[in-house]
Amino acid sequence: MIKLTTYNKQALFGGIIAALITGGGAFLLGSLSGYEAKSLRTSSLPRINTLCNTIVLASATILALLLTLLSVSSGTKSRLKDEHYKHVLIIAKTDTIVFVVAMxxxxxFNIPITEAENVPNSWYSTIYYVSLLLSAILSGALISVVLMLYNAVTSIIKIIGLGISDHPLIYEDESETNNKKY
Structure with a gap:
């Protein structure tokens, strides 16, 4: 198990908050009859499909951006701590999970369940709420990945672009440490 850093915990917390807000809005509608849920699911299906497509595309793009981030990280003059690479690894794993789940x-969602005749109407309200719940979870997960990527990128900008030499992700040279003690 990989230990989560403060940055990852903050990003996951942000994603959970986003999922709760988006999921909570759907449940404010109250209870629906099976017929209403069937109608709402039919009308919301194109938007949910668009959301899933967007999440898949964003996840694939983020994986490509991680390769660029690793290239920039390895090309820096400063030696980065393993924590930076573990952070990138967590982003990659989480992003891959989001990609697979979205697919x-x-x-x-593309199973034509609303056109099936042997599905009882009472099931549609459950199907509708599950689809909204999955959409909220996927949205929150993507937000978490983007926040984790933001944290990694800002660290690299601070180290490479701004030249901050005392960043917590930079190894401190042992000879410099010994010289500071004397």
């Missing part, structure tokens, strides 16, 4: 949810 699976997209495929599940």
């Amino acid at each position: 699976v949810v997209f495929q599940i």
